[in-house]
Amino acid sequence: MRESTLLRVDDLALHYQTRRGVVRAVDGVSFELRRNEALVVLGESGCGKSSLAKLLMRVLPRNIHHTGGRVTLGETELGTLSDERFRREVQWSRMAMVMQASMNALNPVVKVGQQVAEPLRVLRGWSRARALARAAEVFTLVGISTDFMTRYPFELSGGMRQRAVLAMALVAEPELVILDEPTSALDVLTQASIMNALKRVKRELGTSFILITHDVATSSELADRVALMYAGQLVEVADAGDFFNEPAHPYSRMLMASVPRLRQRQRPEAIPGQPPSLFDPPGGCRFAERCPHRFARCARDPESIRIGERRRVSCWLFGDDRRDHGGRTEGGGT
Amino acid sequence: MIGVRWREHWEELRRYPSALVGMAIIAVLVGLSLYTVIAIPYSEALDKWRGGEPWQLHPVNAGSLWADRLVGGRQPSTLVIDSDAAEVEEAPFEGGRRLRMSLAFDYDYEGFPSEINLFLRAEGHEQRPFARLLWQAPDGRELMLGGYRIGRDHRISLSQDRALERRLGGLVPHIGLLAEPDADAGAQPQVQPGRYTLMLDAVVFDEQAGIDAELVLYGRVHGIAGTDHQRRELSLALMWGTPVALAFGLLAAVGTTITTLIIAAVGVWYRGWVDATIQRLTEVNMILPLLPILVMVGTLYSTSIWLMLGVVVVLGIFSAGIKMYRAMLLPIREAPYIEAAQAYGAGNLRIVMRYMIPRILPVLIPTFVTLIPTFVFLEASLAVLGLGDPVLPTWGKVLNDAQSQSALYNGYYYWVVSPAVLLMLTGLGFAMLGFALDRVFNPRLRSL
Amino acid sequence: MTTIQDPSLATGRASPSLLSVSDLHTWFELRQWGFLRVGAVHAVDGVTFELAHGEAVAFVGESGCGKSSLARTLLGLHRPTQGEVRFDGRSLDELDARELKAYRAKVGYVQQDPYGALPPFLDVRRILAEPLIIHGVKDREEREQRIRAVLEEVRLSPPDEYLGKFPHMLSGGQQQRVVIARALILAPAMIIADEPVSMLDASVRVEILNLLRGIQAKRELTLAFITHDLSTVRHFAERIFVMYAGRVVESAPVDDLLDHPQHPYTQALLAAIADPDATNASRQREVPAGEPPSLLHPPAACRFHPRCPHFMAGLCDAEDPPDFEPRRHHLSACWLHR
Incomplete structure (x- = not known):
């Protein structure tokens, strides 16, 4: 059961219509998530990672131009559900989301405990007392004293509020929790302790996570798998160990080299150039313009090439005919 | 330098049809204003609007010509038959001459004229000439209208001739003279179409001097916009009302917006007692009723439009706008770029004028545009209340006259409709542009 | 044991100090109804240090530790409640309006949020001209020249490509370069950079930091x-x-501090920071319990004592720890070094 697939995402696309044209925020994204696994979707701002999360949770703005692809959660194909059924049967109970800056989105005039218990009362029709008792358990799990349940959001620190929002996502014991930049506005120590709480939840409740972040160091705190996103596409999906120790895609390698490290004396190196505009992304490999290993084939859209058991890289350097020309070793030299 | 930004906004604005329509309306109004100011100079307009002499040949309370023709009507417009163009027979006799003029005209309208006057001028005579008038209808009937001793500048109001009215069977002369005879009593009189002649048989006691005669059949329709009770062309007031309304609206909007904005920004920047004082003044000012104060100033002091403008601006300085601008400026005060400006040595005045105010200008432009017509309406309301400028022709004054002459009761709709339409067009034009600007400058309002 | 590799450090310490801060307090009074004093936020509460000419230092701490208030006090944007800031031997308190303006030309400021730090309604040329205009550079030609030179220096070249652009047309990294250019254009002696890269993407951060450090060394x-x-x-x-x-709890040369942290708070902070590594996911991090204290009612004596694993009752909560020097040039305000 542990190794079974929980979430399957095939060729997901989300294009927005704006006055300036179509923004291809998510453009052909596929991945799988197993039960009790944490997948980190890593990417720089504007790469489409938050759009991906919103698309999965169906919290979308109105200016949709096009959506496509299939999302399967367990046995359920989510695309076939009406919005109403999705809300009743999937949201909160099977799949919950902690949105970016949602700690500031708590209702300021309702006590925190009530807010955390709310999904149970609405979805399962539990009594107030029963829902609050369950909420108290989750409070303890995420590391807030139950004393705080009777407080109002403004009486809590940022870290506490973030834990409360996390508790709210967990209270109906969903199989999957999507976290969008859950710690980016918090201090180092608070960040570390929230990551500790997430690890504990994953261990004790067996929850699966999709963690969306731009912060490589934080991502390594939870990741079993890493999906690196660039300009609306996944360029590499790999096990965390493989990704952090030996990133394959040129962008992965350059990104890892740009991360300042506390415990190493090696100087971090910047990635020259800028990501392409999502209004009219270039044909072929979208990283080609910044890539030191660019060659003729990069003008064609890269296929997702499988390396080893659990790793996929969208880069022609790993194409069969290229590998003979030493493309990989050449790339590994940086 | 800001060109690029503005060009972007312009490109964006062009996509809103409402903005284009609004701009077209405003352009028409501005064009009309410019034309008016050039074609009818200010002093001339004021002179004419005073009334009297220049309007002698205009009918009273006539509707607009084109509106009548548009609905297929054939109401008469004013006919002027001048003796210069008429046949004159001259027969000298001892000590004078006998002049016979036939003032002939074709009458082919549906309705009767509104009034008939005969203007006679006999200049340079030692002894006043004498004239007898004979009316000839198309069917050959003849009617003696009586004899007159003619002064230097003589007006014979045929319409006011009670005796003639009795002879015409109780019909006022301007109807009776042109009506089909033998109509049943009580039936509506009908126009008898055809050629009419007024024979003027005069005896002049002078060798040289002659007589000028002008027969005027005042119409029931006149010009673009008709005339009022003082025979004045409404088009003059409607045309001159445009630059006055636009100038008043624009100046009042500029005056109140700029002062309010600066005061709000100063309060936000200095905080403390400065801000508190401004806030208290605003709160007091907000409960002062604007219109009654204007009525009071107008009644006790003067109703000059420029004084009113001054009062509107002065009362507008501490208006509710301060609260709105303050709310917009408070977060800007804390913006990092303001802090940066302080750190590189920008002074207080510079921060207020160069860094805080320009930041909210884009948000203000739409509000500003929609504010203009409210002042146009205010000026019109004052005029309707009888507090319009005493000398300037304005839309509000036209409405005021119409009201005091019970225009709607008397069926003179055009008198009320045309200034009202212009006011509404002004409101519509600025509102359409303003709302479109709002969407351009405040993208959050934009629905996609 | 000490690992001072950078020779400039020794010279830095020997050269006369540019900025000296002694016992600086910046408190913000809280008042009710505008006049009733109900307390004060002790944002900066007794900070003393000296910075030498040409030295690059970092102030590190969590949000709410007072580091931004310290920056603003150094910039003369807040008046110190107590203590003084001396720049080139003159106390900021003594400066009159004209001298204060001159001081502002000598200290550049780089802020956290590059987009917010630039007036959105001005283009790059105008943004960079502003400080020059304020400080009396009247000649248009000269301004243009200096603007172009400083754009080249922050590697926004060719300058023509950027001069007419508005902030929203630039990427975050380019915006921050403009902010840096603005801080440099008056040829300051010191730059204060408050979280200059925290709002930027990882790949851009390094670029901006390299740039800042490069300019610092060159100038x-x-x-x-x-x-x-x-x-x-x-x-x-x-x-x-x-x-x-x-308060400053520990100060030391960078490698010495990172490799041999002395203060329990620094140790906790370092332990909480992850370097990207796949093994992180299977480890719980040591995090001291509790939350950073409220600056309205800070704990007595050592501010860290309620969260400190080495808390010594009767000492840490009774008496302010002085600066000890457990290693050479390495100061730590903790009773453990007693």
Whole structure:
């Protein structure tokens, strides 16, 4: 059961219509998530990672131009559900989301405990007392004293509020929790302790996570798998160990080299150039313009090439005919 | 330098049809204003609007010509038959001459004229000439209208001739003279179409001097916009009302917006007692009723439009706008770029004028545009209340006259409709542009 | 044991100090109904240090530790409640309006949010001209020349491509370069950079930090770099000051501090920071219990004592710890070094 697939995402696309044209925020994204696994979707701002999360949770703005692809959660194909059924049967109970800056989105005039218990009362029709008792358990799990349940959001620190929002996502014991930049506005120590709480939840409740972040160091705190996103596409999906120790895609390698490290004396190196505009992304490999290993084939859209058991890289350097020309070793030299 | 930004906004604005329509309306109004100011100079307009002499040949309370023709009507417009163009027979006799003029005209309208006057001028005579008038209808009937001793500048109001009215069977002369005879009593009189002649048989006691005669059949329709009770062309007031309304609206909007904005920004920047004082003044000012104060100033002091403008601006300085601008400026005060400006040595005045105010200008432009017509309406309301400028022709004054002459009761709709339409067009034009600007400058309002 | 590799450090210490701060307090009074004093936020609460000419230092601490208030006090944007800031031997308190303006030309300021730091309604040329106009550079030609030179220096070249652009047309990294250019254009002696890269993407951060450090070295500027992120400081500062609840708890040359942290708070902070590594996911991190203290009612004596694993009752909560020097040039305000 542990190794079974929980979430399957095939060729997901989300294009927005704006006055300036179509923004291809998510453009052909596929991945799988197993039960009790944490997948980190890593990417720089504007790469489409938050759009991906919103698309999965169906919290979308109105200016949709096009959506496509299939999302399967367990046995359920989510695309076939009406919005109403999705809300009743999937949201909160099977799949919950902690949105970016949602700690500031708590209702300021309702006590925190009530807010955390709310999904149970609405979805399962539990009594107030029963829902609050369950909420108290989750409070303890995420590391807030139950004393705080009777407080109002403004009486809590940022870290506490973030834990409360996390508790709210967990209270109906969903199989999957999507976290969008859950710690980016918090201090180092608070960040570390929230990551500790997430690890504990994953261990004790067996929850699966999709963690969306731009912060490589934080991502390594939870990741079993890493999906690196660039300009609306996944360029590499790999096990965390493989990704952090030996990133394959040129962008992965350059990104890892740009991360300042506390415990190493090696100087971090910047990635020259800028990501392409999502209004009219270039044909072929979208990283080609910044890539030191660019060659003729990069003008064609890269296929997702499988390396080893659990790793996929969208880069022609790993194409069969290229590998003979030493493309990989050449790339590994940086 | 800001060109690029503005060009972007312009490109964006062009996509809103409402903005284009609004701009077209405003352009028409501005064009009309410019034309008016050039074609009818200010002093001339004021002179004419005073009334009297220049309007002698205009009918009273006539509707607009084109509106009548548009609905297929054939109401008469004013006919002027001048003796210069008429046949004159001259027969000298001892000590004078006998002049016979036939003032002939074709009458082919549906309705009767509104009034008939005969203007006679006999200049340079030692002894006043004498004239007898004979009316000839198309069917050959003849009617003696009586004899007159003619002064230097003589007006014979045929319409006011009670005796003639009795002879015409109780019909006022301007109807009776042109009506089909033998109509049943009580039936509506009908126009008898055809050629009419007024024979003027005069005896002049002078060798040289002659007589000028002008027969005027005042119409029931006149010009673009008709005339009022003082025979004045409404088009003059409607045309001159445009630059006055636009100038008043624009100046009042500029005056109140700029002062309010600066005061709000100063309060936000200095905080403390400065801000508190401004806030208290605003709160007091907000409960002062604007219109009654204007009525009071107008009644006790003067109703000059420029004084009113001054009062509107002065009362507008501490208006509710301060609260709105303050709310917009408070977060800007804390913006990092303001802090940066302080750190590189920008002074207080510079921060207020160069860094805080320009930041909210884009948000203000739409509000500003929609504010203009409210002042146009205010000026019109004052005029309707009888507090319009005493000398300037304005839309509000036209409405005021119409009201005091019970225009709607008397069926003179055009008198009320045309200034009202212009006011509404002004409101519509600025509102359409303003709302479109709002969407351009405040993208959050934009629905996609 | 000491690992001072950078020779400039020794010279830095020997040269006369540019900025000296002694017993600085910046408190913000809280008043009810505008006049009733109900307390004060002790944002900066007794800070003393000296910065030498051409030295690059980092102030590190969590949000609410007072590091930004310290920056603003150094910039003369807040008046100190107590203590003084001396720049080039003159106390900021003594300066009259004209001298204060001259001081502002000597200290550049780089802020956290590059987009917010630039007036959105001005283009790059105008943004960079502003400080020059304010400081009396009347000649248009000269302004244009200086603007172009400074754009080249922050590697926005060719300048023509950027001069007419508005902030929203630039990427975050380019915006921050404009902010840096603005801080440099008056040829300051010192730059204060408050979290200059925390709002930027990882790949751009390094670029901006390299740029700042490069300019600092070339122009021999004093650079005070304020950050919450210890992992970025190693390559971009020579000395680190660790702040906690309005005070500096530890200061040392960068490598010495990162490799041999002395104060329990610094140790906790370092332990909480992850370097990307797949094994992180299976480890719980040591995090001291509790939350950073409220600056309205900071704990008595050592500010860290309620969260400290080495808390000594009767000492840590009774008496302010002085600065001890457990290693050479390495100061730590903790009773453990007694």
